[in-house]
Amino acid sequence: MDNTTPIYSALQKYSQENNLRLHMPGHVGGDGVNAGELKLAAGIDVTEVPGLDDLHLPQDVIKEASGLLAKAFGAAQALFLVNGATSGIHALFLSLENRGETILVPRNAHRSFYGGLVLSGLKPVYIPCQIDTDSGTATSIDTKALQKLLQQTPNAAGVFITSPNYYGAISDIEKISSTCATFNLPLFVDEAHGAHFYFHPHYPQPALHSGADAVVLGLHKTWPVFNQGACILVSKKFGRWEDLFACYSLLTTTSPSYPILASIDLARAFMTSEGEKYLDSSWHLSREYHEKINTLPGLKCYQEEDWAQYTGVRQADPLKVLVSIKGLYIDGFQVAHILRNKYHIQVETQGANFILAMFAMFHQRHDWEKFYTALREIAVIYAGTSRGKTLAAIPPLPEVKLSPREAFLAPKRRKVRLQESKGLISAEMAAAYPPGIPCILPGELISDEIVEYLEYLIKAGVKIHGPRYANLEYIEVIE
Numbered sequence: 001m002d003n004t005t006p007i008y009s010a011l012q013k014y015s016q017e018n019n020l021r022l023h024m025p026g027h028v029g030g031d032g033v034n035a036g037e038l039k040l041a042a043g044i045d046v047t048e049v050p051g052l053d054d055l056h057l058p059q060d061v062i063k064e065a066s067g068l069l070a071k072a073f074g075a076a077q078a079l080f081l082v083n084g085a086t087s088g089i090h091a092l093f094l095s096l097e098n099r100g101e102t103i104l105v106p107r108n109a110h111r112s113f114y115g116g117l118v119l120s121g122l123k124p125v126y127i128p129c130q131i132d133t134d135s136g137t138a139t140s141i142d143t144k145a146l147q148k149l150l151q152q153t154p155n156a157a158g159v160f161i162t163s164p165n166y167y168g169a170i171s172d173i174e175k176i177s178s179t180c181a182t183f184n185l186p187l188f189v190d191e192a193h194g195a196h197f198y199f200h201p202h203y204p205q206p207a208l209h210s211g212a213d214a215v216v217l218g219l220h221k222t223w224p225v226f227n228q229g230a231c232i233l234v235s236k237k238f239g240r241w242e243d244l245f246a247c248y249s250l251l252t253t254t255s256p257s258y259p260i261l262a263s264i265d266l267a268r269a270f271m272t273s274e275g276e277k278y279l280d281s282s283w284h285l286s287r288e289y290h291e292k293i294n295t296l297p298g299l300k301c302y303q304e305e306d307w308a309q310y311t312g313v314r315q316a317d318p319l320k321v322l323v324s325i326k327g328l329y330i331d332g333f334q335v336a337h338i339l340r341n342k343y344h345i346q347v348e349t350q351g352a353n354f355i356l357a358m359f360a361m362f363h364q365r366h367d368w369e370k371f372y373t374a375l376r377e378i379a380v381i382y383a384g385t386s387r388g389k390t391l392a393a394i395p396p397l398p399e400v401k402l403s404p405r406e407a408f409l410a411p412k413r414r415k416v417r418l419q420e421s422k423g424l425i426s427a428e429m430a431a432a433y434p435p436g437i438p439c440i441l442p443g444e445l446i447s448d449e450i451v452e453y454l455e456y457l458i459k460a461g462v463k464i465h466g467p468r469y470a471n472l473e474y475i476e477v478i479e
Helices: 006-016 036-042 061-073 085-095 112-120 143-151 173-182 195-199 241-251 258-293 304-308 332-343 365-381 404-409 448-460
Strands: 077-081 102-106 123-127 129-131 138-141 156-162 169-171 187-190 214-217 230-234 313-316 320-324 354-358 413-417 430-433 437-440 463-465 474-478
Touching (some): 006 258, 061 258, 085 112, 085 156, 085 187, 085 214, 085 241, 102 112, 123 143, 143 156, 173 187, 230 241, 332 354, 332 365
Parallel strands (some): 187 214
């Protein structure tokens, strides 16, 4: 176990030298920052001066720290990401540009997959997802369906999936990896929500240890890391490191945030020394409170056995608390509103039939109890099932008319009212955020179901990322 922190220690050393900072950034180490909280962080917000290495040409402390990060995860190599997991997903897509014409991806992927498709020019072949009827959420990839698609897609460059999904369900990476190996294709995994899996045996088996060639981790989602802090990990069998690094360097800022890098460095040292202890406590609290919430009338708190009924789901993240509220006469959007405004509890996201709470290893018993107590009161006050029709968390799979890149670059566009867009080809992405899963992408046919779904989201007050007209009164289509 190595608890050294090369990047953070180098930043401390530079700060203690009390140099006259005649270099970027313009706040001069915090002199130009008035807010006290930001002033402290500004002290280590520096640029690539001697002793602090270069993210694009790592030879010193960043190289050492990335080696320690790879070792902590059991990876062959690691890359720091300061643009979030999104930039890592884009880099992996781009690294496949010359390997084939298509890529197999799940439809219920983050919107960053669309950006990767535009950058790489690859055409998506969508892997069907199973849907849980109680919550309306997508669950998993069926390995048999994947195998059938691969047999029908001889020009595929690879397979890129999401596991865990946003709601905590873990795909059977070992089977998927074995299937990909049969076709001599790399398997990439968006494991953004699973960085903690690597540090406790009771948590799901990590993708990199299950046969994935490369994974992207959003460290800030489950580690004590600043927002945008993430990483790419590659396995020993990954054979395109130079290509990947070139893509990574192309897409990564040349002014990386040293506070983000330092937070990753410190968190890695923490996880290797104390992560298992904190995760163990959280695991026990999770088991206890999943069971307690399940005793509440009208509510269903998803446990591993609930996910296991679906083909392709292997395990579940104990820190994701998905609660179906179909036994109440209010929907998930209203439950989330009540939790925030009456109980001062902000959940991660919500849908028509569910709410999703994201607990971290640092939440204590009183935090779990506060959430449980609020749900207990809500279950009594709003008991009943007279909400009428609700929609699934993801709409039906649209028909792809143009590749994402072709649609993105299409020159002729016009705006139409949403109701008049039925049967036309979308020029825009519309993704409910969070979680950022697209309802429609450029190049896809706008169906009656898609329009109905978008209208429902707007009525429910969901934020929609992508369209020029955020209220979706109009949508742009391709001529």
